[in-house]
Amino acid sequence: MKGIEKRLREEAKILLDAGTVSVVLAFRDGHNEYCPVPFAARDVSDVDAIVFNEYCTHNLARYVTEYDPGTKIAIAAKGADSRALVVLIQEEKVKRDDLVILGIPCAGMKDARRGTVIDETTTGGTLNPVIYDILLADPLPETDTSPYGVLADLESQGHDARWGFWQREMSRCIRCYACRNACPLCYCDPCFVDQNAPRWADKSPSLASNLMFHLTRFYHLAGRCVDCGDCSRACPMNIPLYLFHKKVAKECEEMFGQVAGMDPEGKPVMVDFKVDDSDEILI
């Protein structure tokens, strides 16, 4: 990780010095070493503040859409970050030419709040960036563990048991929208849940309105979610939103044969169709 941090600073310095980019999205120290925070380095003098360690789990692709179109941005991108960038490129939220992607192959990232290692079961299954301009470390061997294995238990339950599970989880939601705000692909302004006419979901937390918000959000991320798990890590109530996102991603992969965020030339499955999609999927 120290090697990556050193390379990141070097590359950031070169890019900012040459004026190739106007901002480098990376991390700096937070109030302690376990809480690095996203950081936009705008000047060569900022570069020494950049850090990278195993707690740098935020998906930085979330900040790319905050800049005016045409802004040249360099971004430190882990596997899932790069996949989110691919989706943003597919959806024309950002141009590939405006990005300098500093790819970071990394494994063994840790969830600062829980102290646990993030692996395929808790998202973070993509170890290597799928697109990059500069790779800051040697690519890691991809694991062959299915990211969907963690779903087996819930899938084997009956509908009533599953309802009970989600009822317990969703009734805790306090509607802080941290999941939405952490998500690199939740860029709608206004979000459907903030609209007053029509009012899609009641504003105050209740099981029904929480479900209305989350189910619709799961749908909006169908075929787009890149399984970074930032929604679940951002959640102050520890709701395992990633389980539902994984399930929707799995179904999309099975029905439409495409994994989100792999091909910048491709289209997300929900804005595309095939004439010979089977009607079997509707049963």
Place this chain on the structure above:
Amino acid sequence: MAFDPTILGIACNWCTYTGADLAGTTRIQYPHNVRVARVMCSSRINPAFIFRAFELGADGVLVGGCHPGDCHYSTGNLYARRRLAVTKKILDFAGIEPGRFKIAWISASEGHIFAETVSAFTEEVRALGPQTKFAVAKGND
């Protein structure tokens, strides 16, 4: 009293709604349980409509559109097919029985198929009983 399900029907203007009209003008009997809302195309249906219907106490939702390839807007129902398929999987994983949500392709000339679909779906939902999950959470059971 026997359970009488409340079902939201969402029908596309060009095929299913016209098919429902044909069922009526040809005096075909079918259950009154489906309340039909008309949309211009099945791709007009926001999946949030369906979640909202269940939240507001619907026991089932029936969506009707043109047969794939026959869409008035050429490709609307091909998009809708993908969207509704994902919606169905989401409801299933949340714990709402998938039998409460049905998608049917019914053309303007298929009044009898509309009536048969409504009759069969009403019986399926009746067999599942009242939808007490989403609706009770909202207080709309």
